[in-house]
Amino acid sequence: MAVEAPPRQLTDFLRSLRAVRDFQRKPLSDDVVQDILEVARWSGSASNRQFVEIIVIRKRETLQALAGLGGYVGHLRGAALGMLLVAPGEWPEGETFDEGRAAERIMLGAWAHGVGSSIGWFSPEGRKEAKRLLGVPAKPVVRTAISLGYPASPPRRGSRKPITELVHEERYRA
Numbered sequence: 001m002a003v004e005a006p007p008r009q010l011t012d013f014l015r016s017l018r019a020v021r022d023f024q025r026k027p028l029s030d031d032v033v034q035d036i037l038e039v040a041r042w043s044g045s046a047s048n049r050q051f052v053e054i055i056v057i058r059k060r061e062t063l064q065a066l067a068g069l070g071g072y073v074g075h076l077r078g079a080a081l082g083m084l085l086v087a088p089g090e091w092p093e094g095e096t097f098d099e100g101r102a103a104e105r106i107m108l109g110a111w112a113h114g115v116g117s118s119i120g121w122f123s124p125e126g127r128k129e130a131k132r133l134l135g136v137p138a139k140p141v142v143r144t145a146i147s148l149g150y151p152a153s154p155p156r157r158g159s160r161k162p163i164t165e166l167v168h169e170e171r172y173r174a
């Protein structure tokens with residue numbers, strides 16, 4: 001199903017996604033959260049195995065506790081809501097790739113509603129503690145947290161390499 005919107009408008013939207021780590025306290029409505037989760041549900045995965053599960057965290061005390069764990073997840077502290085991704089822990093390469101796809105989908109789905117977000121990774125110790133806190137069994141991997149909320153300030157304009165440093169035509173040139 002093609003979306004009826006000018007292509008440039010759609011690609012401008014995709015290009016505008018930035019990490020947001022500063023949030024208003026304003027909560028996300030259930031409708032918005034469900035819509036973001038639906039976008040995530042339709043994420044592609046290797047052999048359509050749909051590895052990634054999502055834990056939605058709304059409780060402030062849980063967000064605070066997670067924000068204090070090892071890694072780079074301090075932005076969960078001020079988030080209106082957090083989503084933690086759970087992968088089965090059976091095929092690291094494939095699951096990590098699909099986790100990235102799902103994370104980007106969550107961020108884009110959120111941004112479509114004006115909700116900012118940032119990915120954060122737990123350290124190995126933080127992963128264990130996050131699992132303990134959330135009742136996740138030993139085998140699955142909890143590595144990625146996504147903080148969500150309406151931006152408190154305009155997102156930083158992070159820079160990118162010029163396209164000439166990124167793209168190779170026909171053959172790789174070092």
Ligand SMILES: Cc1cc2nc3c(=O)[nH]c(=O)nc-3n(C[C@H](O)[C@H](O)[C@H](O)COP(=O)(O)O)c2cc1C
Nearest residue numbers: 017018019071072073118119120121156157158159
């Ligand atoms: C695999 C991965 C791990 C990341 N881990 C963190 C993290 O631990 N903490 C954090 O604040 N941001 C994290 N980020 C977000 C990046 O810092 C962000 O995408 C990058 O700085 C570009 O930001 P911009 O889009 O706002 O320019 C991660 C992003 C990815 C893809």
